[in-house]
Amino acid sequence: MKTYNVAVVGATGLVGSTFLKVLAEYNFPIKNLTLFASERSAGKEVMYDGKPYIVKALKEGCFEGIEIALFSAGGSVSEKWAPEAEKSGAVVIDNSSAWRMNPECALIVPEINVNDFDTARKIVANPNCSTIQSVLPLKPLNDIFGLKRVVYTTYQAVSGSGQKGRDDLQRTLNGEEPAFYPYNISKTCIPHIDVFTDNGYTKEEITMVNETRKILHLPNLPVSATCVRVPVANAHAVSVMVELEKPFTLEEVRNAFSSYPGIMVMDDVKNNVYPVSTVANGNDTVYVGRIRKDLSCENGLLFYAVSDNIRKGAAANAVQIAKKLIEENKI
Ligand SMILES: NC(=O)c1ccc[n+]([C@@H]2O[C@H](COP(=O)([O-])OP(=O)(O)OC[C@H]3O[C@@H](n4cnc5c(N)ncnc54)[C@H](OP(=O)(O)O)[C@@H]3O)[C@@H](O)[C@H]2O)c1
CATH class of the missing domain: 3.30.360.10 (Dihydrodipicolinate Reductase; domain 2)
Incomplete structure (x- = not known):
């Protein structure tokens, strides 16, 4: 099975930590996992699937090689950094409200409208809980x-x-x-x-x-x-x-x-x-x-x-979107 380089932005937060729980529970095909949060958390250790990961701060070029980026760090972080991740080639699934009503971005509940994803615009918005x-x-x-x-x-x-x-x-x-x-x-x-x-x-x-x-x-x-x-x-x-x-x-x-x-x-x-x-x-x-x-x-x-x-209203819905896009060969 193909595996992916995955980043979680906001990994120390309520939704971010649930992302990690759900990714492990869903046995998500991860090759490398990179965790981001604010400068305050840089260097902090966070566990994923029984292994420790060091949290990093966001900086220019930090999304190089990332294929799937799950964002839950608030609207202003998403506004600035989701396009950076997209430019690096990642599919972004964003939990904030920043991209939801952008006509170029799909707003997806995976059981309903995963076909709204358009590879021309790789930022996908997760709806409000x-x-x-x-x-x-x-x-x-x-x-x-x-x-x-x-x-x-x-x-x-x-x-x-x-x-x-x-x-x-x-x-x-x-x-x-x-x-x-x-x-x-x-x-x-x-x-x-x-x-x-x-x-x-x-x-x-x-x-x-x-x-x-x-x-x-x-x-x-x-x-x-x-x-x-x-x-x-x-x-x-x-x-x-x-x-x-x-x-x-x-x-x-x-x-x-x-x-x-x-x-x-x-x-x-x-x-x-x-x-x-x-x-x-x-x-x-x-x-x-x-x-x-x-x-x-x-x-x-x-x-x-x-x-x-926090699960279906945020983290699980986002991970389900990523899984569906993989299944449909869109990532
Ligand atoms: N709670 C919900 O039910 C829910 C549902 C759907 C969507 N959402 C959305 O998900 C997002 C996060 O919500 P939450 O409830 O998880 O909030 P939270 O518990 O306050 O967590 C916020 C996360 O964002 C990080 N962060 C803050 N400023 C940052 C910066 N400048 N650069 C990088 N990372 C930064 C924080 O890192 P530090 O720990 O370093 O501060 C933390 O990891 C929000 O956009 C919210 O609207 C929440």
Whole structure:
């Protein structure tokens, strides 16, 4: 089997360290592994698959010979260094928001649209974590019934803010004042993720709208979102209201979900079976449940989806993209 020179940029972070875990779990065909982080971490030792690797700082020419570069070091690092890696010949899979809406770059959920990758532009964007777990179940619904309108309400874990979010939950659970979120996250949900824009939506909410349309190739799909931070350590949840073009039965919808890759249906309310964060923690499945007809419109459907935002919402989705591109001889 062919093996590849792989770099991880942001290897000391929450997503970066999960990249390493997932690469090892997936038995990714690595020839040489190079780990990058900021100057602060240069020289630090990080373990991969039982072996120590020394973390390096980014510098001119550092991507020479790299074939696959996985980035999770924030938008400004990706803006500057992803084109450098691309110029050196690497396929870049970027977890930040820097390249997601660039029309030349594919925005990929591997079960849905890996064919959007175009070798002319080798920077591939990984979607926002909440978008990934929302569009995956929407895809089979669109294929079979057609989507007319989508409304999201999210319940997002603190790990979605990186280490700072996790620390603020712990700090406030310990009785200290919040230092990162605007309110005490241990005591309340906060309907505010990323900054507010002029129309009253947050950037996270607008991101979900734009990315849904791009991934599903539905540029005019009416979508809106409310994104809420909740006092949960890990795994995001989303309640999705979707108006479909065609009539449906709940059995048809359950079959559509359960026959689609990456989705598991958990929907037996008589026995309290529905997706909760703890079931999604540490794996790469999108769990879907609470499937029912919306009472407010014709052909309306409601469901609830839960997934590990650091794995399927970030690191695992990126590694799955790389694996798919290898399988399809695009790398
Ligand atoms: N958390 C999530 O659920 C999630 C989901 C999807 C996407 N993302 C995206 O993934 C990225 C990382 O998120 P995270 O949660 O892993 O954050 P994090 O835990 O704060 O880690 C950030 C990483 O970036 C490195 N870094 C920072 N500045 C750098 C620089 N100037 N040059 C090189 N490396 C630098 C850090 O290195 P040091 O340790 O040396 O500082 C660290 O390895 C962000 O773009 C985020 O939006 C996060």
